[in-house]
Structures are given as C-alpha cells and as structure tokens.
Amino acid sequence: MWPRVRSRKEAPRVRTWASRGEAKLLGFAGYKAGMTTISFMDNRKSSMTAGTKAFTPATILECPPMKVASVRLYGGSRVLSDVFTGSDPALSRRLPKHKKVQPEQAKAKLAKQPEGVTRVSLILQTQPGLTGIGKKKPEMLEIALGGTVPEQLAYAEQALGRDIALAEVLEPGMQVDVKAVTKGKGFQGTTKRYGTSVRPRKSEKHKRGAGNLGPWNPSKVSYAVPQPGKMGYHARTEYNKHIFKIGSEPSDVNPAGGFVRYGTVRNPYLVLRGSVPGPIKRLIRMHLSVRPNKLIPKEAPEITEISKTSKQGN
Numbered sequence: 001m002w003p004r005v006r007s008r009k010e011a012p013r014v015r016t017w018a019s020r021g022e023a024k025l026l027g028f029a030g031y032k033a034g035m036t037t038i039s040f041m042d043n044r045k046s047s048m049t050a051g052t053k054a055f056t057p058a059t060i061l062e063c064p065p066m067k068v069a070s071v072r073l074y075g076g077s078r079v080l081s082d083v084f085t086g087s088d089p090a091l092s093r094r095l096p097k098h099k100k101v102q103p104e105q106a107k108a109k110l111a112k113q114p115e116g117v118t119r120v121s122l123i124l125q126t127q128p129g130l131t132g133i134g135k136k137k138p139e140m141l142e143i144a145l146g147g148t149v150p151e152q153l154a155y156a157e158q159a160l161g162r163d164i165a166l167a168e169v170l171e172p173g174m175q176v177d178v179k180a181v182t183k184g185k186g187f188q189g190t191t192k193r194y195g196t197s198v199r200p201r202k203s204e205k206h207k208r209g210a211g212n213l214g215p216w217n218p219s220k221v222s223y224a225v226p227q228p229g230k231m232g233y234h235a236r237t238e239y240n241k242h243i244f245k246i247g248s249e250p251s252d253v254n255p256a257g258g259f260v261r262y263g264t265v266r267n268p269y270l271v272l273r274g275s276v277p278g279p280i281k282r283l284i285r286m287h288l289s290v291r292p293n294k295l296i297p298k299e300a301p302e303i304t305e306i307s308k309t310s311k312q313g314n
Helices: 089-093 103-110 149-159 190-194
Strands: 027-041 053-062 066-075 078-084 119-125 140-144 175-181 184-188 229-232 235-247 269-273 283-288 302-306
Touching: 027 140, 027 269, 066 149, 078 103, 103 149, 119 149, 184 190, 190 229
Parallel strands: none
Antiparallel strands: 027 053, 027 283, 027 302, 053 269, 066 078, 066 119, 119 140, 175 235, 175 283, 184 229, 235 269
16 A cells, blocks of 8 residues: 655645643653652563563653743744743843833733634743852743643733742653754774774874775765764654652752762652663753554553662762
C-alpha cells in the first residue's frame, strides 16, 4: 500500500490536549544540576530485569517557577496580537526598554482579542535568581498551549502575570523531548571531529588529517570532505526521556558537598532517566513527547534509593 501524500493545501496535524478536555502548558524549562545513580524497581514488561531492582544513571534538573510575561495570539501562522505584562523588575535585564503593564490591564486587553484566533501560546521567563548558579538575567521562551481555543484563552487569562510551577505542567511517568545546546569543544581537527583514521608515521605533511581534499576536476572542495573547524555547541533534541520523579524537597537529591560546579538545588526538581545535552548550569527545555515510545510505561517506577554520595571525587 502506497503512503498517503498530503496536498499542499491540507493543514498539518497538530498534537494538542483537546482530547483530554483541558488546556495545559505543553512544556517547561530547568537548569542542569548534575547526574547521579538511582536504584528502582523495573516496571518495564519487556525488560530482562522486570520486577527486580535495577540501577540507572539519572539527570537532576532544578526547575524554579516560570513567570508568564506575555500571551501571543495566532491566526494560522500569523501573529495577531501580543498581550505583554512585563511587570517583573528582573525582565529589564533581558528587555531594557520594555513597557511595563499591570496584569489587570493586560487581562482587559486580552478580553478584547481579535477575531480569527486559531491558537494561543505563552511567552515565559525563567527566574535564575532563585537558584544558586549566580545568574540574574532571565531567559525567555515561547511554549504552546493544549486544548481548544476557548480553553486556551481562559487558561492564558488566569495565568497572566503569575508564576507557573513545575508540578502544574509535568507529572512523573511522562515522556518529554529535551532540547538543549551541547557542550562546546572549540576548534578541533579532523580526527577528533569526524573520527578519521590516523595515518602512518611516515606520512607526508601530517598524520591527523584527510588523505586528500578531492580530485583536480572538478577543482573544488566538497562540503563532505572532513576538515578542521568548530565542534560542539550545537542545538540538539533528544526524544522520549522518561520522568522518574518530580519533587519539592531538595534534600532528597542534594549530594554531600553539592553538585560539582553547580552547588545545591534550592527549588523543585525533576529527575530524568539517562543523560541530557549540555554542560552544568545550561538551560534545558522540555516539551511533551511528539512520538512517545510505546515500550516505556506510563507510570513512573518505584525509586528505592537516590545516591547522595559526594560527587567531589573524595
């Protein structure tokens, strides 16, 4: 059977929470604190260790509440209106000349929304000042809302100007797609950058380089030829990360002496199975999975222990 070909005029399918009958923020953000080891009771039916204790590496993300700075209304792919509050003083570090509007005035403007609204999203700002990473300038990101348009407008109206907590958006057992910028490794050669073979000892000119850059004709170097250049610091997305735990008591995950180069977690935290891109202190964006893995159970496993031994190498 041939696959169905979608015409150009056909609108793309959008995954929303409308089937669940609720409007909800479809993502959140946090700061990477570090990694640890977790022991848990494996609840995957297809696993060789199903029903027994297993161990896995896990990443701890500190997720302070996020503040709603603006509501954006779309008509198709076009922005119809932006309802901006900007009442948080910390926002002046990111937008020095922004107009400050009280939440009551913003809600009155939102009530007069233009016709033809097809979807609503929120522009949120992080609050790094609540953490111990030594940063005050907030990041701003746009996150979509699920549900029908009336439900999205109702949710946006009550969310304007207030803080949104981690527990309001994500739950243990969910799968999220993680977006972050990887570690930067600077200017590197072809062997480290592309994994080319090291040439023999008596090679002409150099050993850790490409054997040749291509033919004489055509007299140009192809983009596919391995050459030195920037390595790392790329935007990457990793799919279907399983949320093991969401907690509000930092003492449950803080190791002795704190996380290396990060310190101690002070806000609600999230435990993800496995690793995530980026170095310590980098902002990690999480969105509800667009293609969930059916083999990952929908319930979070029972965690028996979270290692809190010192990560200082003592």
